[in-house]
Amino acid sequence: MVFTRATQPPTAPVPGVPTSPDATDASRQDDGRRRGARYFRRLAGTDIDEALAFFTGDYDFRAPRVRRTHTQQHWDFAGVGDARMSLRSSRLLVDLQTESLVDDEFLVAWMRSGTSTITFQGREHALEPGVPVVLPFAEAYALHHRDIGLNLVHLDRDFVRSVVGEDDFAFEPMRRPTAEGLRAWQSVVRAHSGTWLDVEHDLTPIVQRSIAESFVAAAVQAFPRRDRWRSSVTGSGPEHDRLRRALEYVHAHAREPIGTTEIAEAAGLSPRGLQQSLRRHLDQTPGDLLRSVRLDGARVDLLRADRDVTNVAEIARAWGFGHLGRFSATYRARFGELPSESLRTR
Template identity: 35%
Template structure:
């Protein structure tokens, strides 16, 4: 059996060290260890499909963004427990499935990019493949996201059930090509590299729908991933006619379990939590809309508040002013 070889180098440049890593060989067990490490831990397995087995996993990048390549002639499968980086990948050959419980996403060499879920458990099964991936450091992508949501640094909640925006795919491919040149080309320089990484991050945030919200540290753990999934669902679907039971179902838990979790972490019921999300969306619209063409009643009804008296009281209790005063500012 051929021995697996691994190498890691880190260059020292202004603006961040450029890192390179490669692991390759013919031992499925060593491949499984490499992939488990690359996906932040978990229990990944590699099974030789037929004939001679070989794999190669490599990346190049810095502390903000790494460009990665995976080539594996076997089947890669198992659970990813708590991926902490933001990762997008696409297949150049072969394909595979992400089981997001209850949503399943399928990728192939003819399909669009796929997001790999961060800070939640999921399963994967990849056929023999060649795949490209891009890993974004959490703080870097979250800082770029503040350009759009204008709030403090917060975790990004992508809607992993949503496909990529078709209108952004060409722009994404262009950004990937430019970032590859800036990161992989010798002598590109740290300023060129950062500019390409910023552009890549900005395009990613237009490629998939997302929300940024203040996620408590207590539910950013492997043990609380189902609670996180349920709350992400409420944030992504607050504009839809949903109930807490729908969020619980999306996370694979009982509604009573979700009730206990929101009371423990936030001191309120899931219904109150959802109402507060909608109040926050109303507040944002009131600050952005033209008071000459928008009305409080219209915006309130759009977010499910049919009783304007109760709505005004809830809004005032949360924001310390009347909704009409927010609209006038």
């Protein structure tokens, strides 16, 4: 996946566009965000100190360390965005190590060239060319870029949460999408990036918002959500690890006809051991856990569905709820509204 049009990395400064960040350029970008219009920014240069100052503004680089990899250093950036979303492309031809932290946007990144390793919570993740991941959100992580060419989609945190309908929604960082999710993400990039990046043509507010919502929907489909259960399982012993494996399995396979036997096998526990572990740490049974995860999944689908092409019964069945009346009652007890009310709010 490669962005084209406006975000194709320039090899020289663009006439009429500043080659380093300044107040005029920042003001133009802020004005565009306030109006809801798309803003366009394109920069290029050889001064790496300027590059670090520019990227630190968006990614909060902390004590960056740079090593030269070429006789002639080079960096460039291009991006088109509004208050909800931006599509960006950047290149930095140096060896860069730094910490970073972003807490107001969700960042989907994929590498075009070079190498990049993200270290998060003690684990190293090597980016793969063309494979998108969601970078860590609201937690510091270390990055090591070498001669990196990178595409990014920035999605405003509050906009994503409003579309999803959850005030604390977040993605699970550094997890590869499934094959189906990758296809959904690539489809949206192919379908809409050219239109979004064509800054010579205005988009109506409806079209502009629709494109941003399409990217959010594809991201939700492609990338795992960061669920609250992760913080509820504390500790580092063998039992905690097995319980996390059980929860991982449930969240990955909740749409499938699974039960206690399959969950226990995935966790390396006996069915009785699974029941005891869940009761001890989460005060739940395997059935409670599976039902809760399925309800959460159904709610996400209801909130983002088009009520003209789907209905509550279809979504309920997709998540393993065969009795619509019981599903509606359980859903209302959990979320304070009927499934039909969630579907109508979009």
